[in-house]
Amino acid sequence: MExxxxxxxxALPGKSVSRYVVAVAASAxxxxxxxxxxxxxxxxxxxxxxxNFGLNSLETELVATxxxxxxxxxxxxxxxxxDRFGRRAVLLAAGVLFCLSALGAAxxxxxxxxxxxxxxxxxxxxSASLIAPLYIAEIAPAEVxxxxxxxxQLAIVTGxxxxxxxxxxxxxxxxxxxxxxxGLGALPAAMLCGSLLWIPESPRWLLQRGARxxxxxxxxxxxxxxxxxxxxxxIEHAISEESxxxxxxxxxxxxRPMTLAIMLAVIQQVTGINTVLYYGxxxxxxxxxxxxxxxxGMNVLVGVVNLIFTIAALFTIDxxxxxxxxLTATSGMALSLLAFAALLRWFPVGPALLLLPLLGYVSFxxxxxxSGVWVCLAEFFPNRIRGRAMSVAAVALWFSVxxxxxxxxxxxxxxxxxxxxxGYSIVSAASFILIYLCLxxxxxxxxxxxxxxxxxxxxxxxx
Numbered sequence: 001m002e003x004x005x006x007x008x009x010x011a012l013p014g015k016s017v018s019r020y021v022v023a024v025a026a027s028a029x030x031x032x033x034x035x036x037x038x039x040x041x042x043x044x045x046x047x048x049x050x051x052n053f054g055l056n057s058l059e060t061e062l063v064a065t066x067x068x069x070x071x072x073x074x075x076x077x078x079x080x081x082x083d084r085f086g087r088r089a090v091l092l093a094a095g096v097l098f099c100l101s102a103l104g105a106a107x108x109x110x111x112x113x114x115x116x117x118x119x120x121x122x123x124x125x126x127s128a129s130l131i132a133p134l135y136i137a138e139i140a141p142a143e144v145x146x147x148x149x150x151x152x153q154l155a156i157v158t159g160x161x162x163x164x165x166x167x168x169x170x171x172x173x174x175x176x177x178x179x180x181x182x183g184l185g186a187l188p189a190a191m192l193c194g195s196l197l198w199i200p201e202s203p204r205w206l207l208q209r210g211a212r213x214x215x216x217x218x219x220x221x222x223x224x225x226x227x228x229x230x231x232x233x234x235i236e237h238a239i240s241e242e243s244x245x246x247x248x249x250x251x252x253x254x255x256r257p258m259t260l261a262i263m264l265a266v267i268q269q270v271t272g273i274n275t276v277l278y279y280g281x282x283x284x285x286x287x288x289x290x291x292x293x294x295x296x297g298m299n300v301l302v303g304v305v306n307l308i309f310t311i312a313a314l315f316t317i318d319x320x321x322x323x324x325x326x327l328t329a330t331s332g333m334a335l336s337l338l339a340f341a342a343l344l345r346w347f348p349v350g351p352a353l354l355l356l357p358l359l360g361y362v363s364f365x366x367x368x369x370x371s372g373v374w375v376c377l378a379e380f381f382p383n384r385i386r387g388r389a390m391s392v393a394a395v396a397l398w399f400s401v402x403x404x405x406x407x408x409x410x411x412x413x414x415x416x417x418x419x420x421x422x423g424y425s426i427v428s429a430a431s432f433i434l435i436y437l438c439l440x441x442x443x444x445x446x447x448x449x450x451x452x453x454x455x456x457x458x459x460x461x462x463x
Contacts, residue, residue, distance in 0.1 A: 025139065027199050030155065031094060035132075035156050067119065091196055094192075143444060152374060154311060171296050237448075261376070274404055309366035323439055328364065333365055337357070337425035
């Protein structure tokens, strides 16, 4: 029965792929579910934490941001550790940290205890944000790689929605509701640890470590009918030409993909998405006139829209390509944020109407930047340097998240809410221009073909 289950194929949009590789990708994507839940749960919890601990704006920003500082450290360490110990081992360590963080955040008596627990969660998220898409990209056949990597983003937005829904459901509790909000995260953490007991190690990492037979066996499972020896030879050839050090990231062939990766990582965050995901409840309560439970309920709609348009990206990213999705996203985000800022400034309206442009902004982000950036980061780099390269990009991403999160409430005090969102609109428009001018298309190409394209581009630039 197991053999039949894992060797038969199922249909993805326009493609046929083995059930086994989909099951493996989905198991790894549970890390994305935890990523989404742990980052978004703070949205509803902050409303009650501010009352429970008497937090001012700076202290509120600290509670929201400490997780992200942990993410920076986790992302910085994950590249080296995944290249040395394997993708699966790092995912398992992240699962354990997720569990410890959820339980630790549920039982603090002092605010510093909550900060420590959230920092541990940040270490897990930083690692998972890097390794989950990297691992999926390395086990996925080229023709469906974009769709399978997007499963991770789908899991992230599902985790965000689960956090918003559970926050709303727990909001009616009169005592310690925020403790339950944090504590529920231990359940998917246990699921992740269990799922990692059966999935294989990345075939590219196995081949890099000299385990050729095991790598071939994994390739046969994930791509039935593949010419295994030819695929192994292509990967071996790519590995033989790679030094695999951080210094190599500054070499001529990798300067372009490294610059593009950092650019996309920063763009994904400085366009402001996490101001909505982290501070949405506070924003709706303080700037749209909603009460606490209404504000948390409005975030449920944000989570639903986020999920729907991430699914849309899953069905289109390998059909339309990466560039069209990213260009559509940044242009739509710029217009939506402009409309939101205008309503806040010149046309005072109720919470329901104010929510509409914000939902438009979230839908464009989910359709493009939310999914496309992680796919690009997982595709840009040669195998042996991929973990370290994605680590650098992920550090840039999480540093950008922490900067936005740590300054949002303070910026509103200085520039007003309409001024801040007008600024994010301008950044989104500038991002459209950068992507249009700089980003190549990578859909349907093997990771080795993408690597060769950077080498050819560098040679053309020098000639």
